[in-house]
Amino acid sequence: MLLTCDPTDTAAGMRLLEDLTTNANQVQQQVLKEILTQNANTEYLKAFLDGHATKNIFKNKVPVVNYEDIVPYIDRIANGEPSDIISAQPITELLTSSGTSGGQPKMMPSTAQELDRKAFFYNILVPVMNTYVEGLDQGKAMYLLFIKPEISTPAGLVARPVLTSYYKSSNFRDRPFNKFNVYTSPDETILCPDSKQSMYCQLLCGLLQRTEVLRVGAVFASAFLRAIKFLENHWRELCLNIRTGQLSDWITDPSCKNAVSLILSKPMPGLADLIEHECSGISWEGIIRKLWPRTKYVEVIVTGSMAQYISTLEFYSGGLPLVSTMYASSECYFGINLKPLCKPRDVSYTLLPNMAYFEFLPVIEDHEEKMQEEVCCNGKSDLESGINEEEWVKSETVDLVNVKVGHYYELVVTTFTGLYRYRVGDILVVTGFHNSAPQFRFVQRRNVVLSIDTDKTSEEDLLNAVTEAKLVIEPLGFLMTEYTSYADTTSIPGHYVLFWELQMRENTDQLPELDPVVMEQCCYRVEESLDSVYRRCRRKDKSIGPLEIRVVKHGTFDALMDFCLSQGSSVNQYKTPRCIKSEEATKVLDSRVVARFFSKNVPSWEPFRIEAKNLLSDRHRAV
Known part of the structure; x- marks a missing residue:
């Protein structure tokens, strides 16, 4: 079920979201039917379904699994066996998760079609932001984006992080450069394999275009703060480049040099003086507003473990809204924040029912009583502190539209790429509904301390x-x-x-x-x-x-x-x-x-x- 979304048509995009969330149950049933029809004869599903593709048989026969249960199938594909072990569509790459198994990143299967689904996901975010923030078409985004190392499996399949996969794909490179999708960072600087050169060149381009920047950010709060720290350490050299119109000699990546030279085309001593004045002040409090005065918000993920960076971000941003737009992982892209300007502590994600088939393992039915009884020295319940929640998880799953407000669940996904009833490991709490689609606050990763x-x-x-x-x-x-x-x-x-x-x-x-x-x-x-x-x-x-x-x-x-x-x-x-x-x-x-x-x-x-x-x-x- 691949849908298209024109990011330039805000009204159409919001109508599409209303349709998806209003008909969440019907969309979910269609998604499961499509996945099972397509993959019922794979080795994995055939062992449980014997060629049948009904929801009842699927939920009764196919087990809920952890990574350890599916890793033998992933290993076989990594070693060269055909994709139809788990997927009717060819597995084109393996996405390395930040979670680990035996000290190694987990590897998640992916297909070419999944990149189209991710492109839809990113496109649908644009109408939401345009609904809440006016004038985003009047400037650029200084998004600091980076790639990470990729490797080859014994059979030659590429294994790499999910964002590296997307940034290197034609979906990213050939994205329509409409008025809502213009970045200060040239693609060449984003795709630079040297992280230091990439960071330097992206910040330089962002400073050179400072008056055009309307929003700044990175994927994770930690990455954005690393960029601020990098700027603290290198602003004098950046000012020298701007003052002379010459890029530092240690920037040796040819693609970076060529791309930056088109922006750093002449000496700009006035701009260098301005940046030097702001950066040499006694405090860097509010430095984002000072250097990029038209900025409307900072876009970073500040939920889950990233919440620990909120106060530091607020210091540097000078009170700009901190916007968490999306909830995603290596396994699947899940949902979006329909109220992006809310406070970080109030962020809830609405799961998009066309992205995958979602189920939920209930976590402690009497959670309110447990939370009052099980208070630890962190001032949180055992559930919120990552202690013993495994023994509270029940075995029967709940469908997306049947979850209950205030209840805790572990997310289980069935994807188009070969994961079936897979425990993602995220603990979520239901905060409400948007039409028929539930909204979730991320609580924690299972077992992560x-x-x-x-x-x-x-x-x-x-x-x-x-x-x-x-x-x-x-x-x-x-x-x-x-x-x-x-x-x-x-x-x-x-x-x-x-x-x-x-x-x-x-x-x-x-x-x-x-x-x-x-x-x-x-x-x-x-x-x-x-x-x-x-x-x-x-x-x-x-x-x-x-x-x-x-x-x-x-x-x-x-x-x-x-x-x-x-x-x-x-x-x-x-x-x-x-x-x-x-x-x-x-x-x-x-x-x-x-x-x-x-x-x-x-x-x-x-x-x-x-x-x-x-x-x-x-x-x-x-x-």
Whole structure:
């Protein structure tokens, strides 16, 4: 079910949205029928459906699955077997998810037709924004967009992040450059494989066209803040380029140089003086408004783990609206925000019923009572803190139009690309309906406790990494009695912080002076033990800073427990949270820090292609 949307026709686009949301149930049934009719004879579905393509048989026979259940099929396609294992349409590439399995990015199947569906999704966003913000056709967007490394599977299929796939596609390159779709960044700068050159050239082009910019942004809040930090470090050089009309010599990418030269066509000393004046001020508060005075809003995702950046964004933006327009993943594009100018805490996404077939696993029927009873020291319920929600998930799914307001669900999708009843891992709460289509607030990723950028570290990942690091100090007579963590986003880039309470094997409360070299090795060992997405963000993308270990005095975690109990936690049910999100709880820990250590070395990161071969062969031996 591929629909077209002309982004220049706001009235038609809004009518289309009204039709989709009014007839959400009928659209969903048609989507499922089309998927099953098309794919009923694939190896995967045939094993359950025996060639039948009805909804009842599908829901009764096809199981709800996790990634581990489907990875053998993905591996076989990656190794060269035909696409009809799971999809009647050819699998043209594999999309690498930021989630991990065995330390590796997950790989999601994709088809050429899916790119058309994504193009529709982006086009339908335009009428929504035009409905709320006037005059967007009178200027440009300074969107800072980047590609990430791609690799080849053993069979030669390209595996790459979903946004890299879209930016490199003809759907992006050949998009109609209408009045709503003009960017300050030339495509050549977006597609530059060198992230530093790409960032520099995009910011330079944005500054050169500052009076035309009506909106700024990036996909994630973390990426936009990295750009601001980059600007803080390079504004003098950027001003020199603008003043002289000459691009810096270290910009060597030919496509970037040629594209930027068309915009940096002459010396502009007046513009350089203006930018220098604004950037050399005492504070960078409101710098976005100062440098791009016509900007109407900042477009970044600020829901989920990105919510931790809201206050920093507000500082730099000077009160501009923070707009989260869309909810999407590597598996599928899901929904859009029909009230884009709402406060970040109020963002809800309306799932578009033509994108996939959606089901929902209910999470704790008596959630209100549970949320009151299960209060942890983060000031949140166990559900909201990512604790034990797995045991609260029920087995029977609910269709899109049958979810209930105020109830929590885990999202399950059946896509046009070969995923059937797949648990995405996102926990959502229903906030209302737009016509017949429900609206959802993103609550959290299942099992994720730490995230700075696209990394998603689970409690198990963290435990394994800490266990590895303990091997460094245990031979020296140290015992780790407790640990916890939090994502520190007060600096750019943010970084992981681990609180460790240590004691000696001998019966003493006094710690000897800690050797910085040993503790720095502990930091490094933790980082080396985290998954490849984290290590890529640290080494390749530089979107995560060095990991920090803060050693706390004896008795600190007893004080943390006392604080948690004072906030309403149960003595019988209390356990040390492995991630702290409460500022008050963090202060309890920080007030007892006796030493701090940072990782001095950057963890290794090998191209995924090499790791994938080992992973695939290991899994084949296990299957």
